[in-house]
Amino acid sequence: MALHKLSGQSAEYVLTRILADAIDQGWVPPDACSVTRFSQHLDSEAQQQYSVITEAGEYFIKRIPDQPGARDRFAAEMKSLLNIIGTRSVDTAIPFGTGVVDGYCYLLLNHLPLAVHGDWYLAGQRIAHLHNHTSEEGYGFQHTTYCGTTALNNQWHSSWADFFVRQRLEPLFKALEAKGEKFTRASVTAEKCYDMLSGHQPAPALLHGDLWSGNIGFVPDLESSRTVVFDPASYFGDAEADLAMTELFGRFPQAFYMGYQKYHDIPAGYQERREIYQLFHLLNHALMFGGHYVQQCRELMKRL
Numbered sequence: 001m002a003l004h005k006l007s008g009q010s011a012e013y014v015l016t017r018i019l020a021d022a023i024d025q026g027w028v029p030p031d032a033c034s035v036t037r038f039s040q041h042l043d044s045e046a047q048q049q050y051s052v053i054t055e056a057g058e059y060f061i062k063r064i065p066d067q068p069g070a071r072d073r074f075a076a077e078m079k080s081l082l083n084i085i086g087t088r089s090v091d092t093a094i095p096f097g098t099g100v101v102d103g104y105c106y107l108l109l110n111h112l113p114l115a116v117h118g119d120w121y122l123a124g125q126r127i128a129h130l131h132n133h134t135s136e137e138g139y140g141f142q143h144t145t146y147c148g149t150t151a152l153n154n155q156w157h158s159s160w161a162d163f164f165v166r167q168r169l170e171p172l173f174k175a176l177e178a179k180g181e182k183f184t185r186a187s188v189t190a191e192k193c194y195d196m197l198s199g200h201q202p203a204p205a206l207l208h209g210d211l212w213s214g215n216i217g218f219v220p221d222l223e224s225s226r227t228v229v230f231d232p233a234s235y236f237g238d239a240e241a242d243l244a245m246t247e248l249f250g251r252f253p254q255a256f257y258m259g260y261q262k263y264h265d266i267p268a269g270y271q272e273r274r275e276i277y278q279l280f281h282l283l284n285h286a287l288m289f290g291g292h293y294v295q296q297c298r299e300l301m302k303r304l
Helices: 011-025 070-087 120-131 160-178 186-197 239-246 254-263 270-289 292-303
Strands: 035-043 048-054 057-065 095-101 104-110 145-147 150-152 205-207 216-220 225-229 235-237
Touching: 011 035, 011 048, 011 057, 011 095, 011 104, 057 070, 070 095, 070 104, 070 120, 070 145, 070 205, 120 205, 120 225, 120 239, 120 254, 150 160, 150 270, 160 186, 160 235, 160 270, 186 270, 205 239, 239 254, 239 270, 270 292
Parallel strands: none
Antiparallel strands: 035 048, 048 057, 057 104, 095 104, 145 150, 205 235, 216 225
């Protein structure tokens, strides 16, 4: 087995150290320390990802430097995953725990074999069932969550327009300005979005929060396929916000939307609100990656 090098240490050594810590925490059985095979799916300074086969079972491990906010990010991801699991609507990886080993945070999950293509009609139904789980507390979430590396203000609010504009759009405008990206139409756009959402009080649905094609997959099966979502940034909000994300970076197959509408209506006016919700994700990408996302934001803001 070829061994990758991480700061002078083999990947097998790093993975064994992580699994040993998980054993010490009581999350996995002792045989999890016996690694028989692994493969690396992501290798960058920001994050590494591995699927690991052990004598005790198969696991998926994410690993990031233990910098400010890193522990909170993985803790928030766990909380989102557990909320989704609790709905029994759509499958996702079970989080065993998160910890710190040798200056790196890790998140340990069960491993699911995933395919890119599957039953998109059923996937639409599963996401509709997720969205049918609502909160009586309003819009928000019981914890801070993260979309990428961006912390989200999930303080509970009774007004959807206030929540989305004041706790989603405006913080990103401010963060981008702090990085030197000034949007002259920021305040005008924020108020325009507020006016467009004013009076729109959808049921506070449990959202995935970052539902693009890279965060959904399928567990292959002889008869069908199980829909799996991952990397969530959950909160309770307008279900249309998830749908808007499915159309931002390459639209999901039409079968998905047909399956979705079997159990959850797409209200009139969605086409107008869609770009407001997509603006949030474009602003977040502009904040994290810069480049052409900044220009995409400017172009979308002109259309609103």
